Amino acid sequence: LVDTLACVSLPMSSPDKAAGMQFKFSEGLWDFEMLKQKTDEGLAHCRDIQEFFRRRAAISEEYARSLTRLIQKTGSPDDIKCGGKSMMKGWGSVLNLAHVEAQIHYNISNNIIQNMCQPILALMKDMENNRRKLVMSSMKLTSDFKDSIDLLQKARTRYNQKAKEVETVKEQLSTNMEKYGNDSSWTVNVKKRLTKTEEERVQAEEEYRKQVDATNAHVDSYMSDSAPALLNEWEIFEITRMHFIKSNIRNYASIMRDLPSTMDAEASQMDKHSAAIDVSQDLVEYVDRHRTRPGKIVFEFEEYDTNPSISLPYAANVPGVHITPSSSLPNIPAVQPQPTSTLPAPSPNSTGGSLWSMFSNSLNTITNLAPGSSSSGSGSAHSSFKDLSFSPGPTIGRRQTVAILPTALEKAFMHHSPPPPPPPPTTALFGVSLEVAMERQKDQFPDLDVPVLVELLHRTLMRLDGQRTEGIFRMSPSLSELQSVRASIDNGDLARLDTVLDPHLVAALLKQYIRELPEPLLPSNIYFECLAQPHLALDLIRNSLAPLPLRTLFHLVSNLQFFLLPEHVAMSKMSIKNMSTIFAPVLLKCPMLDPNILLANSPKEIKVMKNLLRADVD
Numbered sequence: 001l002v003d004t005l006a007c008v009s010l011p012m013s014s015p016d017k018a019a020g021m022q023f024k025f026s027e028g029l030w031d032f033e034m035l036k037q038k039t040d041e042g043l044a045h046c047r048d049i050q051e052f053f054r055r056r057a058a059i060s061e062e063y064a065r066s067l068t069r070l071i072q073k074t075g076s077p078d079d080i081k082c083g084g085k086s087m088m089k090g091w092g093s094v095l096n097l098a099h100v101e102a103q104i105h106y107n108i109s110n111n112i113i114q115n116m117c118q119p120i121l122a123l124m125k126d127m128e129n130n131r132r133k134l135v136m137s138s139m140k141l142t143s144d145f146k147d148s149i150d151l152l153q154k155a156r157t158r159y160n161q162k163a164k165e166v167e168t169v170k171e172q173l174s175t176n177m178e179k180y181g182n183d184s185s186w187t188v189n190v191k192k193r194l195t196k197t198e199e200e201r202v203q204a205e206e207e208y209r210k211q212v213d214a215t216n217a218h219v220d221s222y223m224s225d226s227a228p229a230l231l232n233e234w235e236i237f238e239i240t241r242m243h244f245i246k247s248n249i250r251n252y253a254s255i256m257r258d259l260p261s262t263m264d265a266e267a268s269q270m271d272k273h274s275a276a277i278d279v280s281q282d283l284v285e286y287v288d289r290h291r292t293r294p295g296k297i298v299f300e301f302e303e304y305d306t307n308p309s310i311s312l313p314y315a316a317n318v319p320g321v322h323i324t325p326s327s328s329l330p331n332i333p334a335v336q337p338q339p340t341s342t343l344p345a346p347s348p349n350s351t352g353g354s355l356w357s358m359f360s361n362s363l364n365t366i367t368n369l370a371p372g373s374s375s376s377g378s379g380s381a382h383s384s385f386k387d388l389s390f391s392p393g394p395t396i397g398r399r400q401t402v403a404i405l406p407t408a409l410e411k412a413f414m415h416h417s418p419p420p421p422p423p424p425p426t427t428a429l430f431g432v433s434l435e436v437a438m439e440r441q442k443d444q445f446p447d448l449d450v451p452v453l454v455e456l457l458h459r460t461l462m463r464l465d466g467q468r469t470e471g472i473f474r475m476s477p478s479l480s481e482l483q484s485v486r487a488s489i490d491n492g493d494l495a496r497l498d499t500v501l502d503p504h505l506v507a508a509l510l511k512q513y514i515r516e517l518p519e520p521l522l523p524s525n526i527y528f529e530c531l532a533q534p535h536l537a538l539d540l541i542r543n544s545l546a547p548l549p550l551r552t553l554f555h556l557v558s559n560l561q562f563f564l565l566p567e568h569v570a571m572s573k574m575s576i577k578n579m580s581t582i583f584a585p586v587l588l589k590c591p592m593l594d595p596n597i598l599l600a601n602s603p604k605e606i607k608v609m610k611n612l613l614r615a616d617v618d
Helices: 002-008 032-074 085-180 185-275 279-289 353-369 378-384 398-413 434-441 452-463 479-490 494-499 503-515 524-532 534-544 547-563 566-572 576-587 595-614
Strands: none
Touching (some): 452 494, 452 503, 452 547, 503 576, 524 534, 534 595, 547 566, 547 595
16 A cells, blocks of 8 residues: 555655656656646746736836927927038937837837737636646545545455454453353353354455455556546646746747837938037028128118107117017006096097007906996996996006906906816826726727726736735725826826825725716616615626726726635735725715715615625626
């Protein structure tokens, strides 16, 4: 028996045997525990590779974005006015090369994500499922083998016990015959017991022999069929993993190998343009483009004037001197007393006509903004706005007229609605519908069937060990940092999440995203039905939700269930009750605003959320 067990786990590790030979798993790897451990390490290596390529893609994308922003901030050569045609052409080739470089890095990021990261994730899921099945099969096969050995051991032990009992009874019978004789009652009783013990020994021997045959048959099947077949499956699993890593390394090498050839043409063009820069010719062009020649300057004597005015007819001919001509400075007369509130309009030919017209139009606009104003005519409009009326009295100078305006403006604009907020950027993910989010991510993440932000936030929480962070989803982060990261995400900078170190901030972003969806994940038309029958909420949701919100909801719930594993709850202190209390108002939005109803529904919402977190949503 010991020799049999030793043969089962015997490794073929001799260097002499290994030299020049290609072992198969069925020939040299009969330790299933070792296979379980090493394949688990192999999958962890695949995860590290996937994370490396994901971060590598994020670095390229961020570099491309930074380069694009730099190009936009710098502007075109025409905007810079950096010299003549040859100089601008040379600088234009620099910007063009930078633009090509940015596009290359965008392509690198997209290629890595689409051709490497996403396939790795898909394969990882398949390999984890396959490994789980292989582990279960190995455990069952090993357990059956050990059970067969245990049965053989029990049969052998029982046979040895019965054989020893027979020997003991025989010795007792011999003693009794010598002491009491052959016909004594003591001797007769021992003979009967010997007969019974012999029968039990024979039966135990038969069972032992049958178990030996059965165990040998099981071991033969194990050694020749079951174990080799399972080991071949382990071998295929490991070969697949290794080939996949190899193919991804080759894919990455192919992506990077294309870089020099892509840049060569633009770099050669830049060399050509930079060599063709003619500084002398560019200087001639620069002077010609900005030519300024002073005219003839004549100064004249002017008589003393009690009402002087600025009159420098020669100023326009002096380079660098900018003096407004006197004809463009209107002489605004003081406002004269009027019997009514209508404003006198000077004649169109007067010096201050244009400015007075603009001033009158401004007052009319302010008057029309006032409460109770009318557009039927200028007179009625002015009279309805009493702060702008002019009453009889002393002459009102310019200073007093100006003093009237702020009061009127303040009262008028008190009733003026503020301007609408600017529209969100086209890359925004918060506050947009699931359909819009999927449309905006389809080019970069075509194979992802849920909003990318939900997936990225979950992965960031995993990176930050959020499942073991105390008070996760309950504690609040820094508001300024939360707003900053959210703004970056809405501007298309998803890589900003790689810089976040606070899991509470990521959890708050996830809650904000779900809470601000225009249409709740759990629509209002089934809200009251779910509250009335919490145990049937899952069926109601399956039958009522469209595919996209249903996938998103189940994806979210599945991720939250991971946080509720006992080993995680022990660290985070977030039990299913706490988690339900947090997410019930996020997912379940009552269509009624009555505070009493909201308060009464809160326990029911928590109960629905508990049932969802306990449900099988795979």
